[in-house]
Amino acid sequence: MFNINRPAITYLLFLLMFVSMFKCTEKQSTAPDDTTVPSVSITSPSNDTIVSGNVKIIADANDNIGIKNVQFYIDSTFVFKDSESPYIYDWDTTPLNDETICSLYVITYDLKMNEGISEIVTVTIDNSLPNAEITNPIHGSIVSDSVQVSVDANDNIGIDQVCFYINNNFEFSDDKPQYEYFWDTTHLDEGNLFTLSLKVIDIAGNESVSDCVIVALYKFTEPTLWMNPVLSELSQDQTFSIDIQVENVDDLFGTSFELIYDSNLIKATEGFLGDFLGDDVVSIIKLDPGLVSIGISKKAGETGNDGSGKLASINFQALECGSTNVEVQTDENKLVLQNHDGKSISGFEKLVIGRTRVIVE
Numbered sequence: 001m002f003n004i005n006r007p008a009i010t011y012l013l014f015l016l017m018f019v020s021m022f023k024c025t026e027k028q029s030t031a032p033d034d035t036t037v038p039s040v041s042i043t044s045p046s047n048d049t050i051v052s053g054n055v056k057i058i059a060d061a062n063d064n065i066g067i068k069n070v071q072f073y074i075d076s077t078f079v080f081k082d083s084e085s086p087y088i089y090d091w092d093t094t095p096l097n098d099e100t101i102c103s104l105y106v107i108t109y110d111l112k113m114n115e116g117i118s119e120i121v122t123v124t125i126d127n128s129l130p131n132a133e134i135t136n137p138i139h140g141s142i143v144s145d146s147v148q149v150s151v152d153a154n155d156n157i158g159i160d161q162v163c164f165y166i167n168n169n170f171e172f173s174d175d176k177p178q179y180e181y182f183w184d185t186t187h188l189d190e191g192n193l194f195t196l197s198l199k200v201i202d203i204a205g206n207e208s209v210s211d212c213v214i215v216a217l218y219k220f221t222e223p224t225l226w227m228n229p230v231l232s233e234l235s236q237d238q239t240f241s242i243d244i245q246v247e248n249v250d251d252l253f254g255t256s257f258e259l260i261y262d263s264n265l266i267k268a269t270e271g272f273l274g275d276f277l278g279d280d281v282v283s284i285i286k287l288d289p290g291l292v293s294i295g296i297s298k299k300a301g302e303t304g305n306d307g308s309g310k311l312a313s314i315n316f317q318a319l320e321c322g323s324t325n326v327e328v329q330t331d332e333n334k335l336v337l338q339n340h341d342g343k344s345i346s347g348f349e350k351l352v353i354g355r356t357r358v359i360v361e
Contacts, residue, residue: 140229226354251304254297274310
C-alpha cells in the first residue's frame with residue numbers, strides 16, 4: 001500500500017490550480033485592446049438653421065462594442081449627459097437674445113472609453129413673435145360677393161406662412177407676400193356676422209394670432225337701408241360715427257326715419273347730411289336721448305335719385321359700459337322712402353334693414 005501524505009497532495013492541487021489560472025490570465029492579457037472610435041452626429045437641428053423655444057437636440061451614436069454615454073455641449077460648455085438611446089437634450093432657448101449664434105456638438109464614449117466627437121452644428125436663436133393684421137375688409141364693415149382679405153405681416157427674420165380663418169375654421173394658407181385670400185361669400189346667408197382672423201408663422205416656427213375682424217354679409221340684391229359700420233367696439237368717452245346708407249333704390253325723392261338706442265350707454269352728439277339726395281334739399285336732423293329723427297326731401301319739381309349712397313351720418317359718444325343696438329324703427333309710419341310721385345319706392349316691401357351693434361368696454 002502507498003503511504004499518502006495528505007498535506008503534500010493538497011499543496012500539489014493548489015499549485016496546479018494556480019498555474020491554470022495564470023495561463024488563462026495570460027491568454028486574456030494577450031488579446032488585442034478595442035481601439036475603435038465610436039461615431040456620433042447631431043441629427044436635429046440641422047446646420048445653419050433658425051431655432052426657437054424648446055429645441056430637442058438629437059444625437060445618433062454607434063460603436064462596435066457599445067455606447068457608454070453621449071455628452072452635449074453648447075458653445076463649448078457641457079450641458080447634459082445621456083446614457084440611453086435615443087440620445088436627446090431638451091434645450092430652452094428663451095433666455096437667449098434673438099440673433100444669437102450658438103455652436104452645438106456632442107462627444108460620445110464607448111465601453112472602453114474610446115472617444116468620438118461630432119461635427120459642429122451652428123444655429124441662430126429667434127424667439128420674437130411675428131405680427132399680422134387684416135387690412136381689408138375693415139372691422140365692422142359690410143361685405144358681399146368675392147371679398148379680398150388683405151394682410152400686413154412682418155417679422156424680424158421672415159414669414160413662413162399666413163393662415164386664414166373664418167369663424168375659427170381654417171380656410172387657406174399663403175406663403176407668398178402680399179398675403180391675401182379671396183373669400184367667396186356667394187353661397188352664404190345674407191345678414192349674418194362673420195369673424196375673420198389670422199395665424200402667422202415665422203421661419204423659426206414662432207406663431208401668433210391676429211386680432212379678429214367682424215363683418216356682415218349683405219348681397220344688396222334688394223333695396224336696402226343699412227348702417228355702417230355693423231359693429232363698433234370702444235371705450236368709455238370715446239366717440240364714433242354711424243353712416244345711414246341706401247343701396248339699389250330707384251327714384252328716391254324723400255325719406256324720413258328714426259334711429260333708436262340705449263341712451264344710458266351712448267348719446268348722439270352731432271348729425272350731418274349725406275350726399276345721395278344732393279345739397280339743395282329740405283332736411284331736419286333732431287337729436288333726443290335715445291332717439292334720432294331724420295327727414296330729407298328734394299324740392300318740388302325735381303326727380304328722385306337712383307342707385308346707392310349716404311343719407312346721413314350721426315356722431316355718438318360712449319357713456320357707460322355695456323352693449324346696445326342703433327337701429328331704424330320699422331313701425332308703421334316710422335320709416336318712409338318715397339319717389340317723386342309721393343309713393344313708396346319700388347321694392348320698398350323687400351327693404352332690408354341694417355343695424356349697428358355698439359359695445360362699450
